[in-house]
Amino acid sequence: xxxxxxxxxxxxxxxxxxxxxxxxxxxxxxxxxxxxxxxxxxxxxxxxxxxxxxxxxxxxxxxxxxxxxxxxxxxxxxxxxxxxxxxxxxxxxxxxxxxxxxxxxxxxxxxxxxxxxxxxxxxxxxxxxxxxxxxxxxxxxxxxxxxxxxxxxxxxxxxxxxxxxxxxxxxxxxxxxxxxxxxxxxxxxxxxxxxxxxxxxxxxxxxxxxxxxxxxxxxxxxxxxxxxxxxxxxxxxxxxxxxxxxxxxxxxxxxxxxxxxxxxxxx
Amino acid sequence: xxxxxxxxxxxxxxxxxxxxxxxxxxxxxxxxxxxxxxxxxxxxxxxxxxxxxxxxxxxxxxxxxxxxxxxxxxxxxxxxxxxxxxxxxxxxxxxxxxxxxxxxxxxxxxxxxxxxxxxxxxxxxxxxxxxxxxxxxxxxxxxxxxxxxxxxxxxxxxxxxx
Numbered sequence: 001x002x003x004x005x006x007x008x009x010x011x012x013x014x015x016x017x018x019x020x021x022x023x024x025x026x027x028x029x030x031x032x033x034x035x036x037x038x039x040x041x042x043x044x045x046x047x048x049x050x051x052x053x054x055x056x057x058x059x060x061x062x063x064x065x066x067x068x069x070x071x072x073x074x075x076x077x078x079x080x081x082x083x084x085x086x087x088x089x090x091x092x093x094x095x096x097x098x099x100x101x102x103x104x105x106x107x108x109x110x111x112x113x114x115x116x117x118x119x120x121x122x123x124x125x126x127x128x129x130x131x132x133x134x135x136x137x138x139x140x141x142x143x144x145x146x147x148x149x150x151x152x153x154x155x156x157x158x159x160x161x162x163x164x165x166x167x168x169x170x171x172x173x174x175x176x177x178x179x180x181x182x183x184x185x186x187x188x189x190x191x192x193x194x195x196x197x198x199x200x201x202x203x204x205x206x207x208x209x210x211x212x213x214x215x216x217x218x219x220x221x222x223x224x225x226x227x228x229x230x231x232x233x234x235x236x237x238x239x240x241x242x243x244x245x246x247x248x249x250x251x252x253x254x255x256x257x258x259x260x261x262x263x264x265x266x267x
Numbered sequence: 268x269x270x271x272x273x274x275x276x277x278x279x280x281x282x283x284x285x286x287x288x289x290x291x292x293x294x295x296x297x298x299x300x301x302x303x304x305x306x307x308x309x310x311x312x313x314x315x316x317x318x319x320x321x322x323x324x325x326x327x328x329x330x331x332x333x334x335x336x337x338x339x340x341x342x343x344x345x346x347x348x349x350x351x352x353x354x355x356x357x358x359x360x361x362x363x364x365x366x367x368x369x370x371x372x373x374x375x376x377x378x379x380x381x382x383x384x385x386x387x388x389x390x391x392x393x394x395x396x397x398x399x400x401x402x403x404x405x406x407x408x409x410x411x412x413x414x415x416x417x418x419x420x421x422x423x424x425x426x427x428x429x
Contacts, residue, residue, distance in 0.1 A: 014335055014341055017332065017334075017335040018335050020332070021287075021332060021336040024284065024287060024288055024291075024336065025336060027288065028291055028292050029293070100293040101291045102291055102292065102294060103291070103338050104337050104338070104339060105296075105299040105300055105302070106394070106396035109338055111338070138338075139338060146338045153394060154393070154394060175296075
């Protein structure tokens with residue numbers, strides 16, 4: 001147990017056993033998937049039509065925004081070239097599905113249906129959904145992997161306030177499904193409703209992904225730090241499909257990449 | 268010739284597989300905390316019924332499988348289940364003659380011990396959810412035990428597992 005907790009030696013044992021257990025996990029998640037499927041197949045025509053119109057409208061809106069974004073991206077690249085700064089490259093993503101399996105009720109973890117065999121996944125790989133950051137992989141097995149969600153009490157996420165760039169570390173609060181921002185002084189410039197994005201420090205999560213929104217700021221002068229609670233943007237309980245991200249790590253000319261240790265871990 | 272005395276090994280395996288499925292099947296958040304320790308109960312039953320076949324090593328193996336499927340620390344349930352199997356082997360002659368409610372109480376205590384071991388290991392690795400919360404499965408297992416016992420006994424007698 002100590003070996004598993006402190007080192008990496010028993011990883012292969014776990015991976016081997018996980019292969020045995022995977023068919024069972026898959027079978028267990030079949031009923032839940034079947035319910036979803038029947039819900040989709042038996043949806044009425046009106047509902048589908050309504051959904052279709054909504055999606056079309058949303059698609060149009062998003063597309064117009066995307067045109068603007070392409071322009072801004074090009075401009076950004078150009079400006080960065082002028083500044084001789086590092087370039088940001090697009091990140092590679094892979095879609096994975098969640099298996100409906102219950103793990104330990106006191107930890108916030110999920111199982112996904114992608115593993116070593118599908119692609120070069122690595123430990124610590126970030127996981128996002130359509131709304132924000134979800135978590136990172138903690139165990140990669142041949143056919144499945146386990147991810148720790150950002151609301152797990154053992155998970156810490158480096159963030160910054162989108163409005164002013166204030167940096168903070170968000171730690172999960174467990175079963176409440178919220179995050180707590182640690183060690184922010186009472187006079188920190190943070191307000192209810194502030195958007196928190198990943199800061200890219202710590203070399204696990206790529207910078208700039210939306211992560212959470214501030215829900216509550218409690219400044220009590222008798223305490224050394226403010227109590228700041230944030231709500232994750234990702235639909236941690238509802239998402240069925242997630243994206244695995246391969247962060248592109250920037251390199252500055254003449255400076256060794258501070259995140260190079262994170263790359264070496266990936267095979 | 269030795270193997271001809273043992274029968275119904277596949278049934279024992281199947282009961283463990285079913286218990287493993289029950290212990291990872293998705294449940295609503297409230298019921299999740301109440302989930303009985305299916306694996307431990309099945310292990311206790313077989314330790315009690317066929318102590319010559321199911322023992323500490325099987326308990327350890329089964330616990331290891333639960334570790335992996337719940338993604339716990341490798342060896343956490345294995346240690347707890349080995350302890351439960353050891354105690355059941357020691358007590359199996361007494362457990363067999365107990366009336367069913369008394370048996371349920373003893374099983375409750377055994378599973379409480381198992382939860383306690385898991386709680387200690389969790390405490391050591393810094394993720395303790397609190398004592399009473401961890402003990403809920405022991406109480407629900409106590410309530411479910413008569414059903415499991417009667418069901419598995421019926422299965423054992425029908426298929427003559429020995």
